[in-house]
Amino acid sequence: MVAARSATVAYTKEVPTPPCTTSMPTHPASTVETQQQADSSQTHTGLFIGNVPLYTSASLNTDNKFAAAFDNSSRKTLSFVPPTTQNGKIIVRPSFELVHEGSRQWVATVVGYFLGKKSYFHHLNEYVCSVWPLVKEVIATTNGFFFFKFKRVAAMEEVIEGGPWLFQGKPIVLQRWKPELALRKHKHTQVPIWIKLRHLSVEFWTTKGLSIVASGIRRPLYPDAITKACTRLNFARVCYVGYILQTA
Structure with missing residues (x-):
């Protein structure tokens, strides 16, 4: 048993472990953390991937010039409005004035959906423009709703009161747009x-x-x-x- 141990030790000393094998970590995550903390030029970002903190360094900051170009772009029209926090949840509180201003472009809009299979947008758009000449624009959503924007509120009200409407033999359910309108299809019998x-x-x-x-x-x-x-x-x-x- 003693001879066996001596032979094992001798073998280990005679065949040195390659550098790549020596640096191979048993737990990659802990090694990444150790290597990042070892660099004094790195700053903790406050972000984590699992239990591993993320650090930034001067060399990484130079790579952010591409992102900075977007931040300083003339296309940047949005601004950051700090939200509020309540019971650990982030809450945004738009004002009444903001809702009123954003609703102006939709006041003469009718929202509709077909009962059964919906019509092709191209065919519907052509037919609507011929039947409702005061329609300014038709917008379709991926879940089967259509927004019909009219040039005047009176024209929109006339269409709603003139229903029910059928396109290609299929009935369409219409309702006037209003703020916070839920796009839900009801079951009709x-x-x-x-x-x-x-x-x-x-x-x-x-x-x-x-x-x-x-x-x-x-x-x-x-x-x-x-x-x-x-x-x-x-x-x-x-x-x-x-x-x-x-x-x-």
Whole structure:
């Protein structure tokens, strides 16, 4: 047993450990911390990766010139507004004046979403501009909502009151934009719908006549503008309420 120990010691002395093996740490994280603290030019940043503190040095600061170029850029239009802290949580408190100012560009905006599969933006944009000529801009979101910005508030109100609206046969739910509007799609079981009454004699194209004939289906609401003006006699188009959607 003694001879075995002597042989082991001799072997270790005869074959020196390579420098890279000697510097290989058993725990890399602790070695990084030791090496950083050993450099007197390094300053602790107050940040940690796990339990390892991060340090900065003069050599690293020279590399921040790229970031400093962005900080001093003429494109920098935002400023830092210190938030408040309450119960350990960071809270931002926008003022009423800020909300009022930011709402100005949205006061004539209608927000809508389709029931079922949404329409393609390009087709919807073309159709909306032809039906609602006072629409200034249409903006789509990735979760199926559309923002219709009108040139005037009166035009927006006319569209809301003139509903329900269908695009390519699909009903769209519209609501006036307001601050803190939650973009949520509600589950609808009943929606207004337009029904065509074909082969209707022209003597019934009056308010009373349409009411009597349309009531044979269910409670009617009103005809569309073309039916009311009697400028298209192929069919009368009447809006109904209470159409039950088929749900899975």
